[in-house]
Amino acid sequence: MDRDQFYIKPERVQLKRLLTNEGGIGEVWLGTLHEESGQHDVAEERLMFTRETAVLFMAALRCHNVCKGKMCIVMKLYRESMLSRMRRYPGGKLPLAEVQRYGLEICKAVAELHDQNIISQDLKPPNFLIGKLAELTLSSPEPAPSDDLDHCVVADFGISRVIEKTIGVHMPSNVQGTFNYMSPESFDPELFGGVTFKADSWSFACSLIEMLSGVKPWDGIKMAPIVRKVLNKEIPQIPPGLPSPLENLIRVRRMIAVFLNEIL
Structure with missing residues (x-):
């Protein structure tokens, strides 16, 4: 390269x-x-x-x-973030078809990061950026493909970490992430043996809940109660009326891999 x-x-x-x-x-x-x-x-x-x-x-x-x-x-x-896209719709709820399409693209991006041994640690709607496919390539020697759909990319790697293949975990010295989207091991790495790729699956599931409901996970709850709930492995409220396969996926900690296998 x-x-x-x-x-x-x-x-x-x-x-x-x-x-x-x-x-x-x-x-x-x-x-x-x-x-x-x-x-x-x-x-x-x-x-x-x-x-x-x-x-x-x-x-x-x-x-x-x-x-x-x-x-x-x-x-x-990029034209807008996922959060600004959500605000276009009543109650901030994305249509299910858009959640599935964007969700698949986010999954692909995170799977690519995991293939490079990178944990994002900060997946959330403000960090998903949206634009036309032809707009997504800058200074590329190859002509950019184009279609009429908006596409989603993952951004903001300020707290992302590359982990050693042989170890497979990240042991941060302090709490890192956005509380509403953080997994149990992100709040207490020592208790759970370190932060792994599953932390991104948790954050992605929380992001899907927000995209579907228009409400941030644990909205209105202060930090300390959020920590207690998550450490007890409680999950944010899942919007009612979802297709059973999608609801089941949100409850799975290996969500990135399962989502890709189910949708592709």
């Missing part, structure tokens, strides 16, 4: 305005990427430095003979 295809010279990106500075990832700006093929709207995420990069950040501030600058990720500017 050519590393240069992932590198964009700073002068090719023109920043327009700040989109958001919420969360722990850093600022996200709307920008324009100038390429030979034309101009493209992009989202530029200015990363907050952590772990090893924190050393470089400190050195760049205090030392004269150390490289300086900001570390940024330039991404395709």
Whole structure:
């Protein structure tokens, strides 16, 4: 794989305005990427430095003979998030057909991450982005395929982790994730032997519940009661009237694999 295809010279990106500075990832700006093929709207995420990069950040501030600058990720500017799509519908409830279609695409994305030994740890509707298929390829040497449907991708890997194949678990030193979507082992890794891929299955199931009901899992409940319920392996309320296969899938901890096998 050519590393240069992932590198964009700073002068090719023109920043327009700040989109958001919420969360722990850093600022996200709307920008324009100038390429030979034309101009493209992009989202530029200015990363907050952590772990090893924190050393470089400190050195760049205090030392004269150390490289300086900001570390940024330039991404395709997607039309909307899953959460904003849900708000188009009465009560924030997506039609079942859209939940199944988007759910399958999310499953495929998470399965690909798991194949690379990556645990997302933060699957939720605000982190699912939607756009046309032709819009989903940026700076690709191949022509982008196109159709008339919107497609969904998984985003935001600020707390994602690569785990060792031989170990198969992640043992965080602190609680990581969004409480409404977190699994039992995410709240207490030591008790459950570490965080595994099943944590993503739990978060995905919670996301499906929200997409179907329009209500965030454990909505209106404070953090401490959520922790107690989840550690007792209680699950959020599942919307009534779902097809039995889909309801059964939501209750399965190996949901990613089962969903793919059932739907494909």
